[in-house]
Amino acid sequence: MKILNNCWYAAAWSNEVKAGELFPLRIADLPMVFFRRQNGEVAAIADYCPHRFAPLHRGKQVGDIIQCGYHGLEFDAHGKCVRNPHEAGKLPNASVPAYQVAERYSVIWVWIGDQQAEPALISDEFAFLEDPRCAHVRGRFHVNANYLLLLDNLNDISHALYVHGDALMTEDLYASLDPQLVVEGDVVKVTVEPKGITAPGLFRQGLPEGTTKTDLYDYVKTVLPANVIHDIAYTQPGETPYQKNGVSSRSAHFFTPETNTTAHYLFDNSRDFLLGDEEADARVLAALTRAFGEQDIPMIEAQQKVIGERELFDLRPVILVTDRGAVMARRNLAKRIKSQEAAADDLGPNGAP
Numbered sequence: 295m296k297i298l299n300n301c302w303y304a305a306a307w308s309n310e311v312k313a314g315e316l317f318p319l320r321i322a323d324l325p326m327v328f329f330r331r332q333n334g335e336v337a338a339i340a341d342y343c344p345h346r347f348a349p350l351h352r353g354k355q356v357g358d359i360i361q362c363g364y365h366g367l368e369f370d371a372h373g374k375c376v377r378n379p380h381e382a383g384k385l386p387n388a389s390v391p392a393y394q395v396a397e398r399y400s401v402i403w404v405w406i407g408d409q410q411a412e413p414a415l416i417s418d419e420f421a422f423l424e425d426p427r428c429a430h431v432r433g434r435f436h437v438n439a440n441y442l443l444l445l446d447n448l449n450d451i452s453h454a455l456y457v458h459g460d461a462l463m464t465e466d467l468y469a470s471l472d473p474q475l476v477v478e479g480d481v482v483k484v485t486v487e488p489k490g491i492t493a494p495g496l497f498r499q500g501l502p503e504g505t506t507k508t509d510l511y512d513y514v515k516t517v518l519p520a521n522v523i524h525d526i527a528y529t530q531p532g533e534t535p536y537q538k539n540g541v542s543s544r545s546a547h548f549f550t551p552e553t554n555t556t557a558h559y560l561f562d563n564s565r566d567f568l569l570g571d572e573e574a575d576a577r578v579l580a581a582l583t584r585a586f587g588e589q590d591i592p593m594i595e596a597q598q599k600v601i602g603e604r605e606l607f608d609l610r611p612v613i614l615v616t617d618r619g620a621v622m623a624r625r626n627l628a629k630r631i632k633s634q635e636a637a638a639d640d641l642g643p644n645g646a647p
């Protein structure tokens with residue numbers, strides 16, 4: 295599938311890949327199996343056995359080795375076949391691809407591309423995922439839609455009034471939405487700063503009693519390839535954000551292509567209010583699970599069914615002013631993919647310039 299190569303994709307939350315368990319995932323149409331080596335490091339190799347193509351995740355981990363569950367060939371973390379229980383142990387010249395993996399900020403990242411992975415390309419913007427001063431809730435969805443439809447959704451918060459209602463949007467907030475677009479290099483940012491509006495339900499709970507009107511600072515920032523940081527801060531009218539009488543949250547949304555029409559969606563919400571309150575954690579997680587899982591995703595999957603295998607822009611969609619962020623985020627990514635293709639075309643048949 296056509297994606298940006300030689301960059302990191304979020305594959306899983308750290309706690310999803312457990313010692314001794316094989317964790318299969320298809321990313322960018324590549325079947326992979328993730329596992330923890332005995333030293334705790336995560337590895338990923340192709341999730342098929344080159345003998346009869348049984349998925350390796352149906353086998354088991356033995357030390358740092360994966361043993362195929364069908365006829366027992368064994369593969370190391372580099373994908374090399376290192377044991378054949380048949381033919382008196384004679385090793386076939388067999389291996390499967392191995393993927394470069396990094397674990398940072400509670401995320402397991404996989405490098406898609408044939409160049410050497412560059413750990414520095416994992417944005418340190420995501421350090422907040424491990425900020426001990428915040429309460430974190432997180433999860434994952436599997437979505438039957440192209441990952442870019444998820445990116446569109448988050449870059450256009452006007453959908454909130456129609457899709458989410460009171461938990462995430464109010465009428466007077468919607469009435470004063472005036473999204474501004476800021477492009478800084480590869481980062482696309484949509485900012486909304488309405489004043490004197492009613493905070494939606496999810497945030498009202500954290501504001502001091504008696505708060506009626508608030509100011510909102512809302513920033514949706516898209517980082518390549520299709521990862522979003524969403525900052526939301528409600529303040530007392532006229533106050534600067536992130537003060538003690540306000541509430542704020544920062545969310546990460548990782549949209550990782552599985553196939554052309556399916557995606558992995560990893561989300562985290564880190565908030566600075568109602569800390570150490572497990573009930574609040576459960577409430578926030580339930581509200582977000584409802585918002586994303588029961589409101590956004592069914593709409594996006596229904597959209598994908600209509601679009602089918604076609605490209606969104608081949609259908610000549612109507613563009614509204616509220617689409618500016620989504621269009622710019624897509625355009626930015628498309629530009630990078632195009633220059634990657636042009637660079638590949640410049641290489642000769644054997645990869646020589």
Ligand code: FES
Pocket residue numbers: 343344345346347348362363364365366367
């Ligand atoms: S399919 Fe894996 S050993 Fe036969």
Ligand SMILES: [Fe+2]
Pocket residue numbers: 447453454457458585590
């Ligand atoms: Fe939404």
